[in-house]
Amino acid sequence: MEKKGDALLPADSPNEEPQPFLPFLAPSPLAPFTNKSVPRLSGLCTLNFSAAESMMSMTAIDCWDFFAPFLANVICCPQLEATLAILVGQSSKDTGMLALDGTHAKHCLSDVDQILVGQGASNDLQKICSILPSNLTEASCPVKDVNDFENIVDSSKLLEACEKIDPVNECCSQICQNAISEAARNIALKDYGLSSTDVSHVLPEHSSRIDDCKIIVLRWLTSKLDPSSAKKVLRGLSNCNVNKVCPLVFPDIKGFAKDCGNEISNQTACCNAMESYVSHLQKQSFITNLQALDCAALLGMKLHKSNITRNIYGLCHITLKDFSLQESGCLLPSLPSDATFDKSSGISFLCDLNDNIAAPWPSTTQLPSSSCNKTIKLPALPAATSAQSGSWTSFSDLN
Secondary structure (H helix, E strand, C coil): CEEEEEEECCCCHHHHCCCCCHHHCCCCCCCCCCCCCCCCCCCCCCCCCHHHHHHHHHHHCCEEEHHHHHHHHHHHHHHHHHHHHHHHHHHHHCCCEECCCCHHHHHHHHHHCCCCCCCCCCCHHHHHHCCHHHHCCCCCCCCEEEHHHHHHHHHHHHHHHHCCCCCCHHHCCCCHHHHHHHHHHHHCCHHHCCCCCHHCCCHHHHHHHHCCCCCCHHHHHHCCHHHHHHHHHHHHHHHHHHCCCCCCCCCHHHHHHHHHHCCCHHHHHHHHHHHHHHHHCCCCCCHHHHHHHHHHEEEEHHHHHHHCCHHHHHCCCCEEEHHHHCCCCEEECCCCCEEEEEEECCCEEEECCCCCCCCCCCCCCCCCCCCCCCCCCCCCCCCHHHCCCCEEEECCCCE
16 A cells, blocks of 8 residues: 555655556456456356446455455445345346256356456455345245245335435445335235234244345345446445444454553553554554444454553554554445456545544444434544545555
């Protein structure tokens, strides 16, 4: 990641040309399916890949070989999941089905892998994103036929709620999410003679069925939208879930707590321990600014439980970006974004320039922060400026 002084250097800076990351291996986004290796397709997949050419090309860039594990949670996997939903949804216009059978699902997922790897994506995407052939089937949802779906669901109401979503406000207003949940409950409870209003009768075992039916609902939505519009909806919805959870794994804090306990008799030892601890978090993945708020709150609560009540973040100058993958330090915007590729700057993505904000120390009763908590002032709620005020940063080396 190129950095000059304390400011991230935009990839198109006229003052310095960043070194691209393996540009000779990278495919041009303008030439989908031209590759560094020719995909060996099964010939047994019924999906119409040409209906989502641009989506496939974008997914290959978002899941670029070296960076896929580091961008998995925020960029790569949401884009891959959206691509799979759009492929099945678009194909349903010809097949009348919103799911594949097990055999075709296996062949199609293999073909998707082959195409993406051929354009430079990681060959471990199924593992990185926990994708299985069953993710292309109906799983436990009892409805997969388009006609059956439209006979059960108020499709005009669903489409009106979801054909265009506000990525800033949807996560709080949940207009589209509520419509999807209602439709999913209706089709999930079809065999039980219950309606979506009979929530009190929904048994725990029905919950996973409703979740599977939400995927069917999303595929139906993508069949009614062009791939570009469908992608905006799906990525916007996925970011609502992404920003709710801190994706980091926290190592044991016992050693850290020892150095920072007892009224912190040695501030230097405490901050060294804090720096060492945070360095383990900085090797995991890039996260969004809202995820960083959640991560800071979660770690703070863990420290509270270890009887560390002094503001260690303030004492040791811990900022929100300290929770994200480090080379130059970068938080991703809370709104959906994609990586990009060009021959001069390599693989790039947007960073939020608000990431030097001090990590907030939680009170003893404070829960992880929510993007819908209007009292939060840093780096704030998903707002339009959050994705526009960043700079494009190029990677030359992360080793």
